[in-house]
Amino acid sequence: MTLALRPEAGRRDTGGTAGRALRGLIFGLSVLGSGAAGIAAFGPQTAVAEARVSIDEARDMAGVLLQQGRAREALLLAEGILKGLPDDVAALVLKSRALRDLGRFDEADRVAGTARARANAGGTDKDRFFAALVTAQAKASDGKKGLAQYWLRRAAEIAPDDEMKAVAVRDFRYVRSTTPWQVKLSLFAEPSDNLNGAPKTNEFSFAGLTFTNTAAVPLSGMRFGGDASLTYRIALGEQSRINLGATGGIERVRFSQSAKDKVPGIDAADYSRDRLGFSIGYEQRGAAQDWLGSAQLSVSRYWGGGMHISDAVRLDLGYARRLAEGWTGSVRLAYEDETRMDAGQRSAVTQEASLTLTRHWDKSALSLSLGGADIASDSRLVDRQSQTAALKFARTAPVMGLLPSVTLSYAAEDYAQSPFGWWVDPRQDEEWGLSVDVLLPKMDYMGFAPEVGVSFRDRRSNYSIYETQSTDLRLGLKSVF
Structure with missing residues (x-):
């Protein structure tokens, strides 16, 4: 079976379904660690049926796949979203996190930078928070823990609610405890x-x-x-x-x-x-x-x-x-x-x-x-x-x-x-x-x-x-x- 994304004109919401997909990522650094998670790649495509999903559903599915350690599949979904919506902050965040879990840290950092630019250009507080968070995750996984601490402080500063701020603070303390400097x-x-x-x-x-x-x-x-x-x-x-x-x-x-x-x-x-x-x-x-x-x-x-x-x-x-x-x-x-x-x-x-x-x-x-x-x-x-x-x-x-x-x-x-x-x-x-x-x-x-x-x-x-x-x-x- 193949998946086809069904665009929804005018939809660019990271507070609803996409917000839930991103919230699933914020158990982040202290739980997943700094290496690549387990990867389950797509197998041979033998089914001929086609399932159509909305952009919001694709974001949600990508977030679930990341939680399950299926980063390669999550990356394909995020890239599919970006083909139709290249400025979608949620998809950029999901792509950065998937690349990070696959051990492609430089790429993850570059995509996180793009997510920050898009979020700063017209995104919400949640967009900016998640963009800062995945930037910190990419840098911490690449051994740049001093810079990761800066971006976690930044994430805590712009967090839209106490729950998200607590996550950034917790991850900051974890990174600091593992940083030699x-x-x-x-x-x-x-x-x-x-x-x-x-x-x-x-x-x-x-x-x-x-x-x-x-x-x-x-x-x-x-x-x-x-x-x-x-x-x-x-x-x-x-x-x-x-x-x-x-x-x-x-x-x-x-x-x-x-x-x-x-x-x-x-x-x-x-x-x-x-x-x-x-x-x-x-x-x-x-x-x-x-x-x-x-x-x-x-x-x-x-x-x-x-x-x-x-x-x-x-x-x-x-x-x-x-x-x-x-x-x-x-x-x-x-x-x-x-x-x-x-x-x-x-x-x-x-x-x-x-x-x-x-x-x-x-x-x-x-x-x-x-x-x-x-x-x-x-x-x-x-x-x-x-x-x-x-x-x-x-x-x-x-x-x-x-x-x-x-x-x-x-x-x-x-x-x-x-x-x-x-x-x-x-x-x-x-x-x-x-x-x-x-x-x-x-x-x-x-x-x-x-x-x-x-x-x-x-x-x-x-x-x-x-x-x-x-x-x-x-x-x-x-x-x-």
Whole structure:
């Protein structure tokens, strides 16, 4: 029996029968994988009867054949539709998917590009979504997983409903998990009333004398910058891998006019900060995914005001485990050797330890972190011991379209000596901090949503010159999947 397509004038609908045919494809990447599916070719044509089907029925049949792994037959049907309707987006999408399942990835990508062009020229949101989706599938199957992630973010952005967006997000996470390269980017802008970390008062009394530093006043303005990290993951087995990483960050400030009036001639370039680092790490997971151990060795270089400030070598060890239903715990140890280039006496060796306990509920989480550090240095401005504590509550499911988190922190620092000599009391600082951050996932673009935060910090010391107070507003972008 042979099939003859019966054109239907004026019909170009991807929301009805054709929509159902395409919806059958969106179980996509994470289910079908990246190779060619099983193929059942047409056998010899021995029947002489002819069956006539409509364009919509042919689209539907092609979608069913693809679900059954019969990509060659689906390809013939899609090409038959395109002979009569060369601009039919649904048929182009079906053809691209069939070519992809047959292992003809370059052809699948080219046809997906044609589908995108036709959809952008006058198609519906569903047309554009499916065209982006098959583009991602073709590129992922061809090993171009970075580009596939871009097109899946694009598909999620233009998805006409939550169901289709969820499919694109799911496939994005699957592709990311199988991609050796991982890139993370973040941007931020922070209006602040104390960019320079100035003390609460610029007057200081010592040995009966009062000293005044006219430049030690809080200066308002904007702090802004960005961070980027690139990780290459090498799988050693199902539960272990090696991570090779590179990180970088820049931070700049812009002083307000009032700050410039307070300290004439102040140069924002003197407050710039830059860093660059490289790392190698190892991760091992439990077979039941109930624990994770890690070790990482990193080297970093820091610049301040355009000058090389310091180099550091750091070793981090971590272990996290599910303790009980809804409970997780983690411990981290670190050792760092920092060599200062601007003032050699301030070089330091730091040893750190921290413990975190987290309680998880269905839509929120509460964590308590405790830590301590010993910083050994020849400089009495650096040599100290510190203790930290932080309590954080975060929503893990949106409430009124928002994902808020609140963190209360405390830090105590005990210096080995006073900055003014061994004959007076050593310096002791205490600092309280409160921060509130709100992620706006409903306002995302291609998976990146704005995040707004405000933080308050108050440091007290037995030497007033080190007492500071600041309020910062944070504006940033964060990936929501």
